[in-house]
Amino acid sequence: MTVRALYHYDEIGLLSASERTPAGHRRYTERDLRRLYRVRTLRTLGLSLEEIAGVLDGAADDPEPMLDLLTTQLRRLDEHAELIGMLRQRIRGLLRQAGDSSGPDPDQLMTTLELMSVFETYLTEEQRERLAERRAALGSEGVEAAKHEWKGLVEEGLRLVETGVPAEDERARDLVRRWDALAGRFHPDGPEGERTRAAAHRMWQDNSAEIGRSLPWPAERIAGLVAYLEQARQAG
Amino acid sequence: MTVRALYHYDEIGLLSASERTPAGHRRYTERDLRRLYRVRTLRTLGLSLEEIAGVLDGAADDPEPMLDLLTTQLRRLDEHAELIGMLRQRIRGLLRQAGDSSGPDPDQLMTTLELMSVFETYLTEEQRERLAERRAALGSEGVEAAKHEWKGLVEEGLRLVETGVPAEDERARDLVRRWDALAGRFHPDGPEGERTRAAAHRMWQDNSAEIGRSLPWPAERIAGLVAYLEQARQAG
DNA sequence: CTTGAACCCTACGTGGCGGGAGGTCGTAGC
DNA sequence: GCTACGACCTCCCGCCACGTAGGGTTCAAG
Known part of the structure; x- marks a missing residue:
């Protein structure tokens, strides 16, 4: 204990010496000391000085x-x-x-930090928990398979975009359906899953460049693909 | 996130918008945004802004x-x-x-709080741990037996004091020996136990009234007994 | 043209003290 | 009696990560 803490307790009225010497020095009586002991113990238990004052000044x-x-x-x-x-x-x-x-990507840790922030912004804590549960249920091989499958969809989409196939084309709309079905594998059924799906969709729309950065393709190409898929979704 | 936090980051130089509109409004570029995401995630992990700045400004x-x-x-x-x-x-x-x-003592909780503070003042954390270990090793019946035995010693001591037997009397010195032996049952052997014993002794000397308050006798009688025993200890 | 929202800056408050400046008091040694 | 030196006093600023309030400017919609 430092004397400064005693001054502080005095200032806020939690504990003041009942007596003073003629010179103005604080004299703590035995009652004061007992109160100080209580204060100190309650402080170590993590209570605030205000709470301590409240409970010590009661009956x-x-x-x-x-x-x-x-x-x-x-x-x-x-x-x-x-x-x-x-x-x-x-x-x-x-x-x-x-x-x-x-790996050879020294920026990956930073990208992960960014994505964590985006995830926390768009999804509530329990939604993130549900997603984690779902991933656990799929198992690591299930997740890997989905990743691989998804990689194929991305490549197919990029081919469509860059060969000038319009978003209204049936091939694009079919790609969207398979894309959504794949994404659905990670969302639970029911209205809560639907909400999570919608939130994830907004997240993609707003942050496609940021999210694309974590993928093995240039972020702009991913952003273009996301816009293209959205067009196709509107059309179909 | 509130805008106030952004102002704060700007003030301390952690993150400032690289551009401003002609009207003076902050314009955060994509690079700024990425930095903000990193800051936010690292904040949720419990890091200080200073640490974050240090690690984000490095290579x-x-x-x-x-x-x-x-x-x-x-x-x-x-x-x-x-x-x-x-x-x-x-x-x-x-x-x-x-x-x-x-029980009928509504003050017991407060007294316990006071004693906890005294214990923390006189004994280090590991010393208290050793004592707890020792008590656990003795078992609850061992502790109860010691308490009972000790109660007898206290009563015997009070009789000696109050019938005017001088502290130099052999009966007093014998009582001290049995008292110390009983106390020794709670302290481990070796120099560390000796240090704990000495610290506990100082604690008793300085706070006999406070400690006595937790006992079923008036505190002043306990304080008197402690002084008497100390006299006898010096004599023997 | 007005209105309301969004933005700007400045300045003070939060909790539980730490630390320093500048002055007074108490005790020990000469 | 004088002088050191420590211990004590009051007053005030600082910390950390913002929240809150106040007063002024800017922006987009009706």
């Missing part, structure tokens, strides 16, 4: 407020611990990914 | 600093989680104790 013979406060604090700590657990998991994922690939 | 093609930072953050989160776990355990202990006894 001394009623332990209820204190028990309520401690119970509340226990719940807050639980939530905090859960949050920390999620953050740890996320960081471990990042480190694993960076260690896994260690 | 863009070297992922090492970023990996170091994430590893550091992972360790910090681990430590934080451990701390939270300890706090939860402590609060649960308090609630359990308050629920257990629910």
